[in-house]
Amino acid sequence: MRRGPQPDDRFRIRVLRRWYAVAWVLLGVCPPVLSVAGDSGTAKYWTAGLLAALALCYAAAARPAGRRGPGPRTFLGALVLGLGALSWLRGDGAALFIVSLPHFWLFARSPRAAIASSGAAAAATVAGIGLHRGGHGELLTGNIVFTLIGWTAGVLLGLGLARFVEYSDERARRLAAELESAQARLAEAHRLQGATEERERLAREIHDTLAQGFASIIVLAEAARASLGRDLAGSAQQLLSIENTARENFAEARVLVGSAPQSGLVPASLAAALRRTLDRFAEDTGLAVTAELADVVCDQPTRIALLRCTQESLANVRKHAAASAVHVVLAPLAYGVELEITDDGRGFVVEDSRGFGLHGMSRRLAELGGELTVTSSVGDGTRVLAAAPTSTASTASTASTGSTGSTTNGQV
Numbered sequence: 001m002r003r004g005p006q007p008d009d010r011f012r013i014r015v016l017r018r019w020y021a022v023a024w025v026l027l028g029v030c031p032p033v034l035s036v037a038g039d040s041g042t043a044k045y046w047t048a049g050l051l052a053a054l055a056l057c058y059a060a061a062a063r064p065a066g067r068r069g070p071g072p073r074t075f076l077g078a079l080v081l082g083l084g085a086l087s088w089l090r091g092d093g094a095a096l097f098i099v100s101l102p103h104f105w106l107f108a109r110s111p112r113a114a115i116a117s118s119g120a121a122a123a124a125t126v127a128g129i130g131l132h133r134g135g136h137g138e139l140l141t142g143n144i145v146f147t148l149i150g151w152t153a154g155v156l157l158g159l160g161l162a163r164f165v166e167y168s169d170e171r172a173r174r175l176a177a178e179l180e181s182a183q184a185r186l187a188e189a190h191r192l193q194g195a196t197e198e199r200e201r202l203a204r205e206i207h208d209t210l211a212q213g214f215a216s217i218i219v220l221a222e223a224a225r226a227s228l229g230r231d232l233a234g235s236a237q238q239l240l241s242i243e244n245t246a247r248e249n250f251a252e253a254r255v256l257v258g259s260a261p262q263s264g265l266v267p268a269s270l271a272a273a274l275r276r277t278l279d280r281f282a283e284d285t286g287l288a289v290t291a292e293l294a295d296v297v298c299d300q301p302t303r304i305a306l307l308r309c310t311q312e313s314l315a316n317v318r319k320h321a322a323a324s325a326v327h328v329v330l331a332p333l334a335y336g337v338e339l340e341i342t343d344d345g346r347g348f349v350v351e352d353s354r355g356f357g358l359h360g361m362s363r364r365l366a367e368l369g370g371e372l373t374v375t376s377s378v379g380d381g382t383r384v385l386a387a388a389p390t391s392t393a394s395t396a397s398t399a400s401t402g403s404t405g406s407t408t409n410g411q412v
Contacts, residue, residue: 017062020102028099029055032086043089050089054082061107072107079103080121087128087143094143097125098150105154111162115155122151204360209308212315213249217242219318220284241284270303270337271295271330274310278328281314288325296332298390305364306330306339309372309386312357313341321345321382336370336389347376361386 029051036044061075079100087093101118108114125147133141224238271293282289298306310328317323323345331338353374361384362372370388 017106020106021058021062024058024099024103025055028096032090032096036090046089047086050082050086054079058103076104076107076117080117080124083121084124084128087125088131089128091129091132092143093125093128094146094150097121097147098154101150101154101158105158105161111159114158118151118154118158122147200363203356204363207356207360209311210249210253212311213245215315215319216245216284217249220245237283241280244280269295270298270306273303273307274328274330277307277310277314281318281326285318287317287323289328290325291328291330293328293330294332296330296337298337298388301368302337302370302388302390305368305370305388306337306386308364309339309361309384310341312361313384316357316382317343317345320348323381333387336387338388339386341384342381344381347378347380347382349378350374350376 033048033051036047057075057078061072083093083097083100086096100121104114104118104121105111108117126144129141129143129147220238220242224235224242227235227238274293275291278289278291281287314326317326321343323343326341326343328342329338329340331340358372358374365372365386365388368388370386373385373387374382375385376382
């Protein structure tokens with residue numbers, strides 16, 4: 001399917017026509033007028049009148065779109081007749097014909113129409129020269145030869161340019177199609193990337209919140225069932241912990257489905273949020289938990305990331321470490337905040353770890369420009385160090401106090 005002229009194409013055509021119009025007037029119209037200016041008789045008036053008529057027809061044909069008047073076909077017809085008449089009046093016309101050749105390629109609807117109309121103009125010019133000579137002298141004069149050579153060269157050049165324009169249009173269409181296809185593929189890639197990132201985010205949130213909560217509920221329920229007949233007070237405390245964990249899971253689930261604000265899960269004070277988490281962990285597990293929690297101030301994403309790292313680390317301690325003590329340090333840094341969690345458990349080989357939890361913690365901190373470092377060896381416990389930058393990191397003059405009223409280096 002042939003592409004219609006685009007806005008840029010039409011602008012280039014208008015500019016080309018204007019420059020050619022100037023050249024046509026200077027090199028085609030003016031020389032004949034000047035050559036007959038000194039002649040006597042009516043020939044010079046007819047020559048000037050015909051050239052003026054051709055110039056007016058061109059101005060009408062080159063008018064802006066939407067204005068009424070003679071169209072390109074009318075101008076080309078007038079040009080054919082005018083070239084023939086001027087050749088008959090003056091006995092020459094090859095120069096004007098050759099200068100006028102581009103008109104046929106600029107105004108004709110197709111290369112075939114341009115060849116036909118320029119051929120008619122060449123025939124009219126040759127006929128006019130012949131009639132002016134009245135059949136006397138040589139049949140092929142210089143003007144006739146140059147007219148035929150000019151028409152032949154014009155046809156070859158016009159066909160070459162038409163072929164080049166067609167090739168350029170085809171290449172432009174192909175490049176436009178490739179660009180459109182590439183944009184579609186890029187949009188699809190962005191959509192898939194967004195979907196993948198969203199799935200990873202949901203998986204990380206579910207693992208760090210709901211899954212950990214359900215795991216705690218299972219452990220507490222097993223412990224409560226085992227102590228039902230011999231430790232009613234302990235069973236009651238474990239059932240209360242199950243209830244509180246279930247409530248927190250419900251709140252987390254509401255956040256995940258978008259029916260509750262996420263900001264309500266983490267208090268403005270990170271130290272207070274960590275203190276509450278450590279209190280719950282100590283109550284549920286009976287482990288000795290000590291903490292040094294500076295009252296750092298940081299933004300909400302950083303508070304959530306560090307709280308999730310703490311929850312995941314404590315869950316790993318509960319499930320895998322077989323530890324007797326846990327120590328947590330929250331401290332400000334020059335560029336942000338640092339959280340350290342250590343235990344005296346059995347340890348593990350970090351390089352062999354394939355769990356989702358460590359990967360999720362690392363991804364959370366990396367998204368904030370932070371870093372997670374895990375140090376452990378079999379039999380020597382584990383150290384988890386989370387560092388996150390924040391422009392608002394600062395520390396109060398005193399450390400936070402937990403629900404038990406402990407000091408900076410207190411027992412939870």
